[in-house]
Amino acid sequence: MIDFKGAHYPKSVILYAVYFYVRYGVSYRDLEEIMAERGVSVDHATLNRWVVKYSPLAARAAQKRKANTAESWRMDETYIKVRGEWVYLYRAVDRNGQTLDFMLSEKRDTKAAKRFFANALSNNGLPKRITIDKSRSNAAGIKEVNKIFKRLQIPVKIGTVRSKYLNNIIEQDHRFIKRLTRPMLGFKSFASAAATLAGIETANMIRKGQLGSSTSGFRQFAGLAG
Template identity: 35%
Template sequence: MSPEPATYPGYRFPAEVIRHAVWLYHLFSLSLRDIELILAERGITVTHESIRRWVLRFGSEFAGKLRKRRPRPGDTWHLDEVFLRINGELHYLWRAVDEHGVVLDLLVQARRDASAAKRFFKRLLVGLKDKPKRLVTDGLRGYGVAHREVMPQVRHRVSRYLNDRAKNSHRPTRRRERQMQRFKSPRQAQRFLSAQAMIYGHFRPRRHLMTAAQHRRARAKAFRIWQQEICAQMAA
């Protein structure tokens, strides 16, 4: 007799179905109704509202487990900010990536000044427990203030042309913003983007820098870690 599929307490659907729905939502530019349709094709009848609750409940948790397996960040950090319009008001998404394009952290804030830059710098240091050897930013003056007050011993390079890694990292956010018809609140944006950056980045290595064989190995490793950290532990 085959064992019953693992479930999460309080949820009637198997854990495998919930994990797969959360994975689809964060990795691809799919709506909740798109995922409802994909699951229906496989004989799983679930509403998009249930999928929304799964994403809210498990997205951050899955991302946190992957964050623990993230390799040590590189020595050069690229920082950039991009605007988000939330409920008609302008907000800013601050993002940091290392020289390999790995997202280190992000923060949604209402301001784009020195105080906001310092808050983001402090968040980075608390979350990573490491300091870089070099920072690369654009010409926003707030970065210079934050650098002098928070990480004065780190070299700071200001260049709009050397910061493409951070700017390119915003592209998945823009795609999801359009697909979701903008974010509804700063809290929702922060929660979703933090989880999405980790899950999306885990399965999306910089393929253009790899051979086909290297990419297959990287993809296999990503799935192996997903199985170890999410599937095995969450089903226990």
């Protein structure tokens, strides 16, 4: 359950603003106008604070509630600009395109890949295989995870497949994320970028039906607050 204690606006107003921002890709100035049209006077700085504070909490709840995913994964990273510099958004989906996990990293190396895989395994269980591109660091990250399994005497080895064709599904999925970040006019800090992207990924999971499809997207997002 997300705690709204101390908030000066109703919970429903906050959730509506956060969901609208991460789902439809508008600037904070535009969102300020949209909220005013609905009779809510709130400045863009406050809207930013809401997104940064509540998006990661919603993402955490979504990870726990999402439907089971397939054991064949597709993993890749894409570029996001923060403070005028490119950073790396690690992402993984299953063979059906369902979102598994994501992580923003300032570096693209074996250490970052290992950290991403560790989080993804913790949240989604063990896959039979992971399809990657020709990235050496991603292959090394999987190798490091397998070494840990061997050292702990866990009789599991994750298979690695290198295939650009099979990874088309995640490259297409990147486009939805990039389309939403484009109107946001760039991120001013790594922390705000990571928080906002967590909200965008959550909205993407809802769009895919990973949290159920019996109610509207906003109702599903609001439901994550408990």
